[in-house]
Amino acid sequence: xxxxxxxxxxxxxxxxxxxxxxxxxxxxxxxxxxxxxxxxxxxxxxxxxxxxxxxxxxxxxxxxxxxxxxxxxxxxxxxxxxxxxxxxxxxxxxxxxxxxxxxxxxxxxxxxxxxxxxxxxxxxxxxxxxxxxxxxxxxxxxxxxxxxxxxxxxxxxxxxxxxxxxxxxxxxxxxxxxxxxxxxxxxxxxxxxxxxxxxxxxxxxxxxxxxxxxxxxxxxxxxxxxxxxxxxxxxxxxxxxxxxxxxxxxxxxxxxxxxxxxxxxxxxxxxxxxxxxxxxxxxxxxxxxxxxxxxxxxxxxxxxxxxxxxxxxxxxxxxxxxxxxxxxxxxxxxxxxx
Amino acid sequence: xxxxxxxxxxxxxxxxxxxxxxxxxxxxxxxxxxxxxxxxxxxxxxxxxxxxxxxxxxxxxxxxxxxxxxxxxxxxxxxxxxxxxxxxxxxxxxxxxxxxxxxxxxxxxxxxxxxxxxxxxxxxxxxxxxxxxxxxxxxxxxxxxxxxxxxxxxxxxxxxxxxxxxxxxxxxxxxxxxxxxxxxxxxxxxxxxxxxxxxxxxxxxxxxxxxxxxxxxxxxxxxxxxxxxxxxxxxxxxxxxxxxxxxxxxxxxxxxxxxxxxxxxxxxxxxxxxxxxxxxxxxxxxxxxxxxxxxxxxxxxxxxxxxxxxxxxxxxxxxxxxxxxxxxxxxxxxxxxxxxxxxxxxxxxxxxxxxxxxxxxxxxxxxxxxxxxxxxxxxxxxxxxxxxxxxxxxxxxxxxxxxxxxxxxxxxxxxxxxxxxxxxxxxxxxxxxxxxxxxxxxxxxxxxxxxxxxxxxxxxxxxxxxxxxxxxxxxxxxxxxxxxxxxxxxxxxxxxxxxxxxxxxxxxxxxxxxxxxxxxxxxxxxxxxxxxxxxxxxxxxxxxxxxxxxxxxxxxxxxxxxxxxxxxxx
Numbered sequence: 020x021x022x023x024x025x026x027x028x029x030x031x032x033x034x035x036x037x038x039x040x041x042x043x044x045x046x047x048x049x050x051x052x053x054x055x056x057x058x059x060x061x062x063x064x065x066x067x068x069x070x071x072x073x074x075x076x077x078x079x080x081x082x083x084x085x086x087x088x089x090x091x092x093x094x095x096x097x098x099x100x101x102x103x104x105x106x107x108x109x110x111x112x113x114x115x116x117x118x119x120x121x122x123x124x125x126x127x128x129x130x131x132x133x134x135x136x137x138x139x140x141x142x143x144x145x146x147x148x149x150x151x152x153x154x155x156x157x158x159x160x161x162x163x164x165x166x167x168x169x170x171x172x173x174x175x176x177x178x179x180x181x182x183x184x185x186x187x188x189x190x191x192x193x194x195x196x197x198x199x200x201x202x203x204x205x206x207x208x209x210x211x212x213x214x215x216x217x218x219x220x221x222x223x224x225x226x227x228x229x230x231x232x233x234x235x236x237x238x239x240x241x242x243x244x245x246x247x248x249x250x251x252x253x254x255x256x257x258x259x260x261x262x263x264x265x266x267x268x269x270x271x272x273x274x275x276x277x278x279x280x281x282x283x284x285x286x287x288x289x290x291x292x293x294x295x296x297x298x299x300x301x302x303x304x305x306x307x308x309x310x311x312x313x314x315x316x317x318x319x320x321x322x323x324x325x326x327x328x329x330x331x332x333x334x335x336x337x338x339x340x341x342x343x344x345x346x347x348x349x350x351x352x353x354x355x356x357x
Numbered sequence: 358x359x360x361x362x363x364x365x366x367x368x369x370x371x372x373x374x375x376x377x378x379x380x381x382x383x384x385x386x387x388x389x390x391x392x393x394x395x396x397x398x399x400x401x402x403x404x405x406x407x408x409x410x411x412x413x414x415x416x417x418x419x420x421x422x423x424x425x426x427x428x429x430x431x432x433x434x435x436x437x438x439x440x441x442x443x444x445x446x447x448x449x450x451x452x453x454x455x456x457x458x459x460x461x462x463x464x465x466x467x468x469x470x471x472x473x474x475x476x477x478x479x480x481x482x483x484x485x486x487x488x489x490x491x492x493x494x495x496x497x498x499x500x501x502x503x504x505x506x507x508x509x510x511x512x513x514x515x516x517x518x519x520x521x522x523x524x525x526x527x528x529x530x531x532x533x534x535x536x537x538x539x540x541x542x543x544x545x546x547x548x549x550x551x552x553x554x555x556x557x558x559x560x561x562x563x564x565x566x567x568x569x570x571x572x573x574x575x576x577x578x579x580x581x582x583x584x585x586x587x588x589x590x591x592x593x594x595x596x597x598x599x600x601x602x603x604x605x606x607x608x609x610x611x612x613x614x615x616x617x618x619x620x621x622x623x624x625x626x627x628x629x630x631x632x633x634x635x636x637x638x639x640x641x642x643x644x645x646x647x648x649x650x651x652x653x654x655x656x657x658x659x660x661x662x663x664x665x666x667x668x669x670x671x672x673x674x675x676x677x678x679x680x681x682x683x684x685x686x687x688x689x690x691x692x693x694x695x696x697x698x699x700x701x702x703x704x705x706x707x708x709x710x711x712x713x714x715x716x717x718x719x720x721x722x723x724x725x726x727x728x729x730x731x732x733x734x735x736x737x738x739x740x741x742x743x744x745x746x747x748x749x750x751x752x753x754x755x756x757x758x759x760x761x762x763x764x765x766x767x768x769x770x771x772x773x774x775x776x777x778x779x780x781x782x783x784x785x786x787x788x789x790x791x792x793x794x795x796x797x798x799x800x801x802x803x804x805x806x807x808x809x810x811x812x813x814x815x816x817x818x819x820x821x822x823x824x825x826x827x828x829x830x831x832x833x834x835x836x837x838x839x840x841x842x843x844x845x846x847x848x849x850x851x852x853x854x855x856x857x858x859x860x861x862x863x864x865x866x867x868x869x870x871x872x873x874x875x876x877x878x879x880x881x882x883x884x885x886x887x888x889x890x891x892x893x894x895x896x897x898x899x900x901x902x903x904x905x906x907x908x909x910x911x912x913x914x915x916x917x918x919x920x921x922x923x924x925x926x927x
Contacts, residue, residue, distance in 0.1 A: 047873060053884040054876070073873040076880075078887060079608055080759055080869045087762035091769065091786050093873065107611070177592060179605040215514040215595025216483070217889040227489035228504040239889065247890070249691065253489070347609035351421040356597055 045071040046287040049081045050098040052274060057098065060303050064294050070287050085113045085279055094279040095288035098140075101181045102336045103188070103343035105137040105275045114277040117289055125296040125314050129335055130273060139273035139336070140295050141310035144329055145186045146269070148222045148233040148240060148257040159262045161190065161270065164232070165205025173209045174221045174230035178355035179347060182218070182236055185272045187349065188342035192334060193264055196345060203353045214356050219243065219250060226256035233257070238309035241322040245309075259326040268332035272339075274310070381833065385734035389742035392727050396749045396801050399760030400624075403752075406760075407617035414606065414615035426602045433519055433596060434581050440524025441580045444673040445531025446573055450561055451670055453539035456655040457663035463670045465913040468529040470677025471855070472905035474862040474879065476589030477898055478526040478677075479519070480891050481684045483593065486513040519594045525677040527583050530855065531576030537851045538572030538813060539565060557656060571816050574634050575809040579855070582750045582805070585623065588865065589886070599623055600753050620756045627751040631744070682902060688895035695896065702881070706900050709877040712792060712867075713860035716799035720856045721849060723800065724807025728815055729841070732823075733833050743808060750805035754798075754865030761798055761870065765789035791872050798866040803859050807852040814848025815841070850912045858905045878904075 050057055054076045061072040073093075075081075082104075085094045097113070099105055108114055109132065116135035123131075130139030147159055164173060176183065191199040211230035216223075218235035222243060225233040237259065244254035261269045276295060282288045294300055301312035305320050311329060312319070319329075350356065448467055452460055470478075486492050488505045502508050511517060546568065550560045566573070591598045599619060607616035658666055689695055727743045749757065766789045773783040788794060818841060826836040842849075864879045871880065878901050882894030891898075 053888055055884050056888075075871065075873045075875075076884060077868045078865075078883070079604070080755060083613075083759055084762055084869060087766050088786060088789060089766065091766070091773070091783075093786065093790060177595065179601075179609050181609070184609055212512065213515065213595045216593060219889040220483070220487070220514075223487070223489045227487070227493075228506070229488045242890075249892070343609070344611045347605065347611070348417055348421075351417065351610075354421070354425070356595065357425050 043071060044069060044287070045073060046284050046291050047073045047093045047095045048075075048098060048291070049085065049094045049096070049279070050074060050076045051078065051081065051100055051104070052076070052098050056308055059307060060295070060300055063299060063303065064291060067294065067299070068290060070290065072291075082108050082111050082113055086111055088281075090281050092279060092281050093283060095282040095284050096291060097277050097279060098274070099277070100272070100274045101185055102139075102273050102275070102340045103181065103185060105132075105139075105273065105277065106337065106340035106343075108277050109136040113280050115280045115282070117278050117292065119289060119293060121293040122296055125293075127313065127315075129333075130275075130313050132337070137275050137277045138292060138296065139275045139313050141274045141301075141304040141308065141312060142271045142331070143274075143310050144237045144261060144269045144271045144331070145182055145234065146237055146240075146326065147260040147262050148225055148235050149260050150225050150228075150231045151256060151258055153228075153231045157260065159232075159260050160265050161186070161262050162202065162265050164234075164262075165202045165209065167205070167209070169209040169232060171209065171211050172231040173206065173234070174211055174224045174232070175206075175214050175234040176217055176221060177214045178203075178350035182272065183234070184343060184346050184350075185339055186234075186270050187346035189264075189270045189332065189334070189339045191342040191345050191349070192338040193267065193332075196349065199346075200349055200353060203349055203355060207353055207355050219253070222253040222257055223250075226253040237311070237323060237326065241309040241320065245322055261327050261329060263330065264332055267334070268330040271311070271329075271331045271336075273313075273336060382734040382736060382739075385730035385739055386736070386742070388726050388730045389739050389746065392723050392746045392804070393742040395723075395797075396746050396804065398764035399752070399757055399801065400621075400748075401760075402763040403617045403621060403756065403760040405763075407614055407621055409614040411612045411614045411618075414610055414612040415618070417610075418602070418606065418615060418619070422597075422602055422606075423599075425597050426599045429516060429597045430585075430599045432516060433523070433591075433598060434584055436516075436520030437523045437527060437584045438577050438581055440520060441528035442531045442573065442577055444524065444528035445533075445576060445580075446535040446566070446569070448528075448670050448673060449532045449535035449539055450565065451666050453536060454557055454561070454565070454656060455658045455662075455666055457658040457666045459667050463667070463674070465910045466674045466678070467532055467670060468854070468909050468913070469674065469902070469906065470526045470681075471529045471858045471909070472862070472902040473526050473678065473681045474589075474864070474882075474898070474901070475523055475526055475583070475587050476593065476864075476886065477685075477882070477891065478522045478681055479590035479593050480886065481681045482518070482522050483513050485680070485684065486510075486518075514594045516594075516596050519591060519596045522590060522594070523584050523587065525673060526681075527580045528673055528677065530579040530583065531573065533851045533855060534572040534576035534579070534810065534813065535569055537810065537847045538569040538817070540847060571813045575813050578631060578634075579750070579806060579809065582627065585627070585751065586753050586865075588753065588755070603753060603756060616756070620752060624748060624751050628744075628748060631747075682899070685895040685899050685902075688892040689899060692893065692895070694893075698896075701876070702878075702897060702900065705876045705878055705881050705897070706904065708875055709861055709879070709901075710904060712795050712799065712877060713857050715792075716796045716803065716860045717853055717857045719796060719800045720803050720807045721853055724804055724811050724852065725849070727804075727808055728811040729837050731812075732815055732841070733837075743812075747805035747808040749801040750803065752802070754802065754863065754867075755869060757802055758798055758866040758869040761794065761801070761866075762789065765794050765797065765870075789870075792875070794870040794872075795867055798870055799856075799860050799863060802863070802866065803856045806855050806859070810848040810852035810855075811845060814845035818844050854908055854912045857908055861901050861905055 048061065054074060057074065061074065064070065065072055081097060085092050085097065088094065097108060099108065114136045118135055122138055126138055131137065178187065187199065187203065190202060218239040221233035221235050222240065224230050240254055240259050243250040263269050276292050278288055278292065296314060298317065301314040301317040304310045305312045305317055309320055309323055311323070452464060484490055493510055496502070546564050547560055550564055585600055588600050588604060591601050603616045603619045606619060607613050727746055731739050731743045766786065768788045769786045772787060776782060776784050822840050823836060826840055862879055864883055867877050868880055868883065871877070878897045881897045882891060885891050885894040
């Protein structure tokens with residue numbers, strides 16, 4: 020057994036040595052976005068540029084992996100979701116700034132780091148899935164979600180999930196911690212059940228009559244409505260309301276990209292970043308992933324425009340990132356998930 | 358003949374019965390030190406992270422997070438342990454004590470829930486039992502209820518739901534451990550009791566189960582550690598476990614040191630519990646007499662008794678395997694996953710098998726080396742190292758992977774230094790960036806299974822055998838080969854099966870450590886699950902079942918028919 024094992028390991032090592040030393044026209048992508056979402060984009064990129072892409076997709080810890088790998092890290096870019104995570108990658112020191120006229124022209128200043136460490140690529144909004152049958156109003160504010168009139172009528176996933184974390188962080192950034200705490204306690208008191216499940220389950224619970232309002236991301240509803248026949252009934256029973264902050268806009272979060280500090284294929288990596296902010300990729304983000312493109316002039320998917328006209332909140336997203344930790348501790352303090 | 362009060366592995370009488378030359382003892386110590394060192398590597402880097410400290414977060418966690426997390430985790434562990442040991446030890450006892458029609462089929466059906474990843478079980482049961490699911494919809498239709506407010510139904514997304522789901526998919530750990538033990542239990546005890554007129558239940562209560570305590574302890578420990586490792590199911594079902602707290606502390610509360618501290622405290626608690634259990638059975642022996650006539654024959658059941666046995670054994674199989682598998686099959690058909698077969702799945706299946714098989718061999722070899730070293734050189738230092746080597750299982754997969762990053766890259770840096778000096782070029786991350794990282798993580802994580810099973814197996818072999826072998830002049834290697842290995846073979850196969858299937862479904866460490874462009878079946882399912890669309894991965898989930906089922910059937914047949922000549926009349 021020992022001999023077999025040694026042989027196996029030796030064989031694997033040799034193969035890997037060969038792979039590691041082969042230099043190719045490629046770019047290495049570490050991603051928190053799922054492979055199935057990102058692969059069509061990367062395939063199109065390879066087709067356009069001839070640059071091969073290598074991918075590793077995970078749910079957490081990629082920043083730590085890049086940091087541990089250090090100077091030998093093969094990572095060229097990190098694709099991630101959530102502004103808080105983009106900022107953390109920068110804070111961990113695993114990024115390097117990019118100076119690119121193409122990126123600066125394509126991406127509005129609000130959605131990229133002034134120092135060029137991170138760039139937003141697509142957007143999603145955190146919205147309300149309302150019961151068609153039981154909710155008559157067409158507009159709602161985030162503040163109103165804490166109104167006792169919704170007592171026992173709201174469903175939401177864990178308060179520690181990054182989507183909710185960013186929404187709560189935005190609330191803190193808008194109103195301050197004391198007001199946010201009061202609001203979060205009100206929202207908690209309005210919940211029909213303990214936070215659990217995901218955004219689709221939230222829609223399912225609204226459809227089943229467990230609650231009247233659910234909190235979810237824009238693209239889940241569209242996917243259920245357009246692509247997932249078995250979940251169409253949940254979309255049919257609900258409609259999306261784009262909530263706004265009082266006197267503000269709708270809370271949006273970003274998916275984005277950073278250039279890794281020790282990127283071995285830096286030129287290719289920047290090409291990929293620029294390509295992702297370009298026409299073709301932005302169309303794919305809009306139509307395949309049901310996200311809002313960051314590039315102006317790209318048509319938003321019809322199902323998504325059916326929600327109404329998105330007016331993203333004007334507050335810079337970097338302010339949201341700053342309150343990430345405060346939001347997490349507030350969730351603990353009010354026992355939101357208990 | 359050895360008895361419960363006689364000389365034993367733990368008793369002083371035989372300490373030193375196997376006298377070794379100091380050099381052999383040193384070799385044993387070196388072997389277990391090397392194995393313990395491998396397990397220590399990620400823990401040391403976790404300790405380094407924890408020592409950075411975060412006083413601010415500690416106070417916050419103590420005030421708001423830990424009280425809830427501790428309570429929920431304790432309740433979850435107790436609940437899962439109770440359900441899984443009732444189902445696992447209960448069915449193991451039935452199939453080893455009785456002979457009834459359908460038993461041979463049940464033998465390989467009973468371990469099958471192993472192949473259902475816990476979080477997949479959670480998604481499936483939430484789908485079936487939630488408000489919008491078929492069960493409640495049917496109830497509403499039957500009773501004319503119009504909304505969920507009109508009736509009460511136990512919420513599946515709850516602590517109770519988590520206990521139920523984890524209990525029914527994790528019971529095979531106890532089942533396999535208990536069965537390996539029941540199977541090799543000596544008939545002398547059972548015969549004596551039966552001769553004295555004891556009924557099967559009394560025999561079970563007073564003899565079989567107490568004698569199986571080491572195996573039950575291993576089974577319950579493995580189940581509990583699987584429960585502790587879970588993150589997907591608890592998050593989905595809304596249970597605030599300590600493991601979930603580790604993640605939210607790291608990712609949301611922004612404190613990796615705080616997260617490392619919680620992990621290490623959990624680890625210490627687990628180590629303490631295991632030590633407590635061992636202390637509880639100190640001075641007791643569970644070994645088999647040298648002279649004997651093999652295991653007791655099974656009692657034939659007919660009529661109502663046989664039907665009851667079949668029904669009792671079918672319940673856990675139905676809940677833990679048949680229902681989830683049918684659900685997945687239905688998704689495969691509904692979604693046309695076979696028609697639109699993703700050819701990449703073939704490659705992912707081969708990758709998964711390669712990782713799992715390599716890791717299984719590595720785990721069994723190291724586990725056997727550690728157990729044999731301990732047997733040959735009974736010394737507290739060796740025992741300490743072996744116990745320590747089993748601790749990797751108590752570290753959640755992602756945390757283990759995080760801890761492994763630095764040591765793996767450290768090895769790479771040494772390799773690169775050598776190649777730079779002697780070959781004039783560097784080779785990059787040949788360890789951290791390759792499948793080796795995954796195999797190392799699996800090995801550290803699942804070593805506990807091999808060590809647990811093998812120690813339980815060895816505890817059944819009387820040291821009288823060793824004495825005789827020594828008197829007859831056998832060298833240790835010959836003794837291990839000709840006496841120990843045949844006797845612990847069921848334990849080896851049991852451990853190999855568990856490790857292999859655990860590797861097939863391992864997710865968190867694989868996700869973080871796998872090389873670029875490599876997917877396993879688990880990571881393939883995960884990319885859908887994380888988007889809330891796990892049904893799209895149903896075919897891959899069934900492939901895990903298919904890959905897992907063959908070794909289960911083979912090993913069950915092998916262990917049952919080839920190893921133990923049970924049905925020979927005594």
